Amino acid sequence: MESRSASRPRADRHAPVTLRDVATAAGVSPSTVSRILDDRVPPSRTATAERVRAVAASLGYRRNTFASNLRRGRTATIGVLVPRLSDTVMALMFEAIERAANRIGYFTVVATTGDDPADTQEAAQTLLGRNVDGLIIASSQRKDDLPRQLREEGVPHALVLRTDGISPSSLGDDEAGGYLATRHLIDLGHTDIAVLSGPLFTSTAAGRLTGSMRALNEAGIDIDPSWVIESGFGIESGAEAGRRLFGSSTRPTAIFAANDNLALGVMAAAHQRSLSVGDDFALVGYNDIPLAHLLSVPLTSVRTPFDQIAATALDLMLAPAPVSDPIRHTLPTLIPRRSSGMPVNRAGGT
Structure with a gap:
């Protein structure tokens, strides 16, 4: 077969390259080009597909996802x-x-809301006014009207890192995580354990406290x-709680902080009291943020699988019909x- 030039077959080189231009240069139909360049499906590795992609690249073709999505009644944009x-x-x-x-x-597209349900x-x-295809919601209030309103209006949505118990939700198993953290301290021999729960108007804090209490x-x-x-x-908040615990006549030998920021605050309070994390007391955080393993005393933490939670939230939001199991938990x-130190001996020291 005679090779074709990938040069553009149009007189006006300033106008956008169209799908038909690519089809003409590649010697295939426009529908073939559309199918090959559709990034929503796995890429074909046939010789024709490779040639079409090479021609599209040489011509500077850019797929107009906005126009194609409008034809399908969507914008391929998600509000977060x-x-x-x-x-x-x-x-x-x-x-x-x-x-x-x-x-x-x-x-x-992301919008920040603070902790006020009205905001x-x-x-x-505002995001829905920009015609997003759905919403992923990580706002912190357990009881607000937004998820209910979205359900009533039929707006695709999913909650992440939290749940109201009804709307599609993707979150870590916070109760299991709180249990793991506290069980770890118990297995090291600690019985004088304090728990910093975080704000109990969030499902994350409530779940982690429940798991800790179960352990x-x-x-x-x-x-x-009082612990x-x-x-x-x-x-x-962690520093304030730490100062309160370390300033009492009896202090815990171990602390479970329901997120890593709280644990960082406890570390700061311990430093002010000349207490050594991991030696004078054990400390466990939650989420395993990137800083956790880089601290001078690396922080024991419960790792939250953010990527898995995100992928599940998108699956739930984009599902064509209501799913039978709308609340999905991912194990931490x-x-x-x-920071959680060495096992405690029978006399209670380290």
Whole structure:
């Protein structure tokens, strides 16, 4: 077969290259070009497909996904709501959603909402006004009206890292994670354990506290109620709780902090008291943020599988019909490091 030139068969070289231009230059039909260049399906490796892609690249063809999606009644854009991107966990979650969306040909737009349900509502309406195909919601309130309203209006959506118990939700198994963290401390010999739960208006904090209490109850350990501290999820909240625990006449030998920021705050409070993490007390965090293993005393943490949670959330949001199991839990993993220290001896020392 005689080879064809990939030069552009149009007089106007300033106009956008069309799918028909590529078809003419490659010697195939426009429908063949459309099928080969459709990035929503696995790429064909036939000689024809390779030639079409080479011709499209040489001509500078760019697929107009916006126009093709409008013809299908969608924009291939997903709105993502997070409380704040200054929170490492929320930033990691959004990046995981973005990666998962890009793999299936979607673009993501993020809006920050704070912790006020009214602000979350406003941000959601703004994104929907931009014709996103659906919403992924990581806002922190367990009880707000937005998921219910989206269900009633038939808006595709999914919750991540949280659930209201009804809407499609993808999250780590927080109860299992809280259990793993506390069981680890118990297995090291600790009985004087404090728990920093985070804000209990979030399903994450409630689940992790429930799991922690289950581990303590199974081991027959009754802890001082003042050692179960509800707070925010920030570093300063952890530091404040740490100062309170370390400033009491009796202090715990181990602390489970329901996220890594809380654990970082506890570390700061310990430094102020000249206490050594991993020696004077054991510490376990949650989420295993990238900083955790780089600290001077690497932090034992429960790893949250963000990429798996993101992919599942997209599957739930894009499902053509309601699924039978809309709430999906992904199991976390405990990552032991130096901060949880050595086993406690029978006398209670380390």
